[in-house]
Amino acid sequence: MADKRSKILDRIRLLRNMTVDRGCTEAEAVEAAAKVARLLAENDLTLDEVEIRSTPFSREDASLEADIGERIWAVAEAIAYLADCRCxxxxxxxxxxxxxxxxxxxESEIAAYLLAICSRAMRDDLSRAAREWALYRPNVQRRRRGAFLDGMADSLxxxxxxxxxxxxxGQGLVVLKDGLIDAELENLGMKFRDLRVRRPNVLDDSYVEGVAAGEQVPLDPGLRPPERTAGLVASGGR
Known part of the structure; x- marks a missing residue:
């Protein structure tokens, strides 16, 4: 059954490519469009489903220094939730x-772009805040750095x-897309376990400073990277 459905989707995609712009006559293009409409109706499909199934998957990686990388996972999970992808x-x-x-x-490209904005903001704001701790003992500086980054990560x-x-x-397309992503990860042999054990340091005063810094980070640029806007808008509205 799945193989039959896949063949129908492939046929619909081929028919949709039969346009005047691609060298077909107007009559051929009209006939192809009629066949697409008939196949959609006969098989209870929508063009949105066809588009989702034909869109390629991609993986985007980012490397981060230890202090930011160990705390930005919460931000990454929030970004994945927003962009409808896995992280x-x-x-x-x-x-x-x-x-x-x-x-x-x-969607994965937009997620990586937004993570870059957040990690850069965390790095820059930490650098500014750390100037006030320059005369503190090294262990106090480390504690304050961690608490500040925890606050920023939670806020972001x-x-x-x-x-x-x-x-x-009606979330049928959302369920479909989630299933396709999970199936592709399974095909790639990728399985994950949550091994996080650390908790944010919310007791240090620097945590509050980090929360305040996180509130000031402009997130709009991350939602509108060059030529990427339509993807996130579409995913948010499904």
């Missing part, structure tokens, strides 16, 4: 830390999750 990070203790996104090509994660609009009624 994972390298094992604890591996440096540099690698964050990976996997999903439909345009919350803000990014809030950007996703409510799902409209």
């Amino acid at each position: 994972w990070s390298s094992a604890t203790g591996v440096v540099p830390v690698r964050i990976s996104f996997f999903g439909l090509a345009h 994660s919350r803000r990014i999750r809030a950007l996703k609009p409510p799902r409209p009624p």
Whole structure:
């Protein structure tokens, strides 16, 4: 049954390519469009489903220094939630830390772009805040750096999750896409376990400073990278 459905989807994609712009006559293009409409109706399909099944998957990786990489996983998970893709990070203790996104090509690319904006903001704001701790003992500086980054990560994660609009009624395409992504990961032999054990340091004053810094990061550029806008808008509205 799955093989039959796949063949029907392939046939629909071929018919949709039969246009005047691609060398067909107007009569041939009209006939092809009529066949597409008939196949969709006979097999209870939509063009959205055809498009989703024909869109390639891609994986985007980012390498980050240890202090930011060990704390930005919460931000990465929020970004994956917003962009409708999967994410994972390298094992604890591996440096540099690698964050990976996997999903439909345009969505994983947008996710990586937004992560780059957040990691750069965390790096720059930490550098500015650390100047005030320059005379503290090394262990105090480390504690403050960690708490500050925890605060920024929690703040950015919350803000990014809030950007996703409510799902409209009828989520069949969302379920379909999620299933296709999971099936592709399984085909690639990729399985994951959650091994995170650390918790954010919310007691240090620098955590509050990090939260405040995270509130000031402009996230709009991450939603509108060059020639990538349509993908995220579409995924958010499905």
